[in-house]
């Protein structure tokens with residue numbers, strides 16, 4: 001389950017907590033119940049976030065040398081920061097993503113998505129297959145993020161490649177050759193980020209003005225460039241794919257009886273792009289009747305928690321608005337709860353509103369394929385074509 005925490009695994013029978021040993025022999029305590037996951041997230045004194053960005057496959061010396069050559073460092077800034085500086089750094093990032101600033105993006109984003117959808121529809125009408133991941137979902141969140149936060153002047157493709165390389169390097173089971181290649185990619189981008197962090201405006205300047213050293217600014221930008229866009233583009237692809245199998249939901253959207261916002265919540269509950277998130281036990285403790293030694297890696301199975309029958313009436317069914325639907329933990333909880341939740345929800349609601357109609361009368365030529373990864377789904381493509389007999 002550890003590296004494929006979705007699909008068949010998430011529907012299986014699991015105890016409340018289970019010890020699962022990974023590919024390098026490290027034992028993780030996997031937490032499967034909503035109430036227990038929530039308890040861990042709400043108690044940062046007992047379960048610290050320090051290991052949130054640790055590489056699940058230890059990085060060998062050769063790849064570490066590559067990273068060191070680029071002066072790569074990831075000091076605790078946001079997700080892995082259980083220290084005193086966290087609230088202030090988080091506050092500065094949260095200001096940049098303030099709900100008013102996020103809401104102001106809606107008209108621009110709607111126009112952009114509408115334009116893309118019109119072009120995709122024309123292609124489908126002409127009998128040409130379209131890839132809703134590459135042609136719609138992949139770069140949208142980065143384009144929105146760039147409007148909210150001043151970012152280094154790097155081409156979209158380079159940022160996407162770097163972000164996916166980082167997700168693979170830190171969260172995938174890997175061999176040494178692949179680690180070295182990924183370290184080179186991540187290191188190169190980190191170097192560019194370092195230059196921007198020292199002189200760039202916007203968020204970087206605000207973090208510097210608050211007295212944070214360049215390392216911390218780099219760490220915050222690094223995380224934001226990954227968490228702030230790759231997660232959402234993955235989610236958009238997974239949600240659109242799910243909706244191809246939910247004709248009743250699409251009919252409800254068309255008829256105005258189903259709200260896009262409710263579809264987004266069911267999507268987050270059933271198709272979260274982040275399937276697990278980690279904490280480390282700070283002290284000897286217990287969870288679900290199991291003793292947990294200090295230092296244990298605790299894997300919170302967010303995808304499974306969303307299907308907990310104690311929280312939602314029809315856990316496996318996609319029913320927008322059903323009681324408990326919004327109580328998923330796709331954005332985590334507590335002091336580190338996702339700062340970009342509002343933005344991700346807005347982006348997904350716009351895409352559902354504008355693009356769900358594209359899925360009527362199509363067949364799936366290529367469903368998203370997701371590689372082994374502890375935490376991220378990372379769908380690679382989603383290709384559809386017109387099929388009058390489909391619905």
Ligand code: HEM
Nearest residue numbers: 078079227228231232235331332333336337338339340344
């Ligand atoms: C569907 C899209 C997204 C999902 C599923 C998601 C999920 C998560 C999760 C599970 C966490 C860890 C929470 C915890 O430890 O309790 C997190 C943290 C975070 N996310 Fe997101 N996220 C998404 C989109 C975004 C976006 C769009 C941004 C910013 C533009 C963002 C920025 C952050 C930041 C900065 C943190 C660290 C917060 C802290 O440690 O204080 N995320 N996210």
